[in-house]
Amino acid sequence: MIPRVRKAVFPAAGLGTRFLPATKAQPKEMLPLVDKPLIQYGVEEAIQSGIQNILIVTGRGKSAIEDHFDVSFELEHLLESRGKIEMLQAVRSVSDMIDVAYIRQKEALGLGHAVLRAKDLVGPEPFAVVLSDDVIDARTPCLRQLLDVYQYFGASVVALLEVPEDSVSAYGIVDAEPVDFNGSRENLFRIRNMVEKPARGQAPSRLAIIGRYVLTPEIFPALESVEPGAGGEIQLTDGLKHLLRSRPVYGLRFEGKRYDAGDKLGFLQATVEFALRRPDLGGAFREYLNSLNPPVAQ
Numbered sequence: 636m637i638p639r640v641r642k643a644v645f646p647a648a649g650l651g652t653r654f655l656p657a658t659k660a661q662p663k664e665m666l667p668l669v670d671k672p673l674i675q676y677g678v679e680e681a682i683q684s685g686i687q688n689i690l691i692v693t694g695r696g697k698s699a700i701e702d703h704f705d706v707s708f709e710l711e712h713l714l715e716s717r718g719k720i721e722m723l724q725a726v727r728s729v730s731d732m733i734d735v736a737y738i739r740q741k742e743a744l745g746l747g748h749a750v751l752r753a754k755d756l757v758g759p760e761p762f763a764v765v766l767s768d769d770v771i772d773a774r775t776p777c778l779r780q781l782l783d784v785y786q787y788f789g790a791s792v793v794a795l796l797e798v799p800e801d802s803v804s805a806y807g808i809v810d811a812e813p814v815d816f817n818g819s820r821e822n823l824f825r826i827r828n829m830v831e832k833p834a835r836g837q838a839p840s841r842l843a844i845i846g847r848y849v850l851t852p853e854i855f856p857a858l859e860s861v862e863p864g865a866g867g868e869i870q871l872t873d874g875l876k877h878l879l880r881s882r883p884v885y886g887l888r889f890e891g892k893r894y895d896a897g898d899k900l901g902f903l904q905a906t907v908e909f910a911l912r913r914p915d916l917g918g919a920f921r922e923y924l925n926s927l928n929p930p931v932a933q
């Protein structure tokens with residue numbers, strides 16, 4: 636029987652240099668898209684995908700993340716005494732959401748290193764990894780789509796997206812062959828090789844790894860055996876490449892729209908599109924955008 640995936644690891648110890656100065660004293664995971672911090676979108680996606688345990692790998696200066704998922708008695712008391720019931724529910728729904736465990740990554744030595752820090756809390760079972768910079772809007776949560784592939788093959792699966800030629804060097808890029816899945820050969824791939832942040836012209840394809848992974852526990856010894864790679868960091872891509880020697884790894888071109896919210900432009904795009912879709916804000920926001928000359932929203 637294929638073991639169930641119960642846990643999701645959220646690496647959140649990065650320095651957020653792409654978003655300075657906003658991230659100088661504030662974790663990038665706490666930047667709000669409309670009114671929810673980035674990491675909450677990822678956590679909600681994991682819960683909607685059936686994950687029960689959230690493990691957040693944090694570092695220095697990240698205590699706002701812990702406070703966010705904790706109970707704020709003062710705030711709840713204030714809202715209650717003022718009869719702000721809707722706000723109270725919004726605040727409570729965050730702390731009621733899940734039981735979160737935190738692991739410390741003392742030095743930002745790379746994504747692979749962050750995942751390795753979760754080894755003891757994950758134990759010998761499959762688990763998910765969610766990078767909260769990648770915000771994905773999809774009918775079926777992206778992680779759920781990956782879990783369905785995992786349930787079928789019992790092997791590790793990563794999310795894939797075709798990116799333009801001039802962006803390949805920002806991603807892990809795969810060399811992969813299409814596989815039949817759900818009556819099509821369009822979306823699922825068996826990965827033959829992968830490379831982290833290849834130079835332009837050296838990428839094996841334009842299929843990039845996006846921040847959703849379902850991994851079998853063999854990834855841990857694989858990560859322990861890799862040397863620092865791109866940027867002098869222990870890369871998750873290098874660990875997966877090592878894993879490929881003994882286990883199949885699949886890649887799913889997922890259904891949905893991905894926003895690179897770790898990038899200023901991507902963050903703005905996500906903010907505008909999410910705000911336009913909000914029942915309580917969308918109408919007034921669209922009206923405002925249309926009042927700009929020339930109008931920008933239809």
Ligand code: G1P
Pocket residue numbers: 746766768769805806807808831832843844845846870871872
């Ligand atoms: C990380 C991974 C990379 C992946 C990317 C997706 O890179 O190392 O393989 O393609 O996330 O967002 P980062 O964006 O942290 O540099």
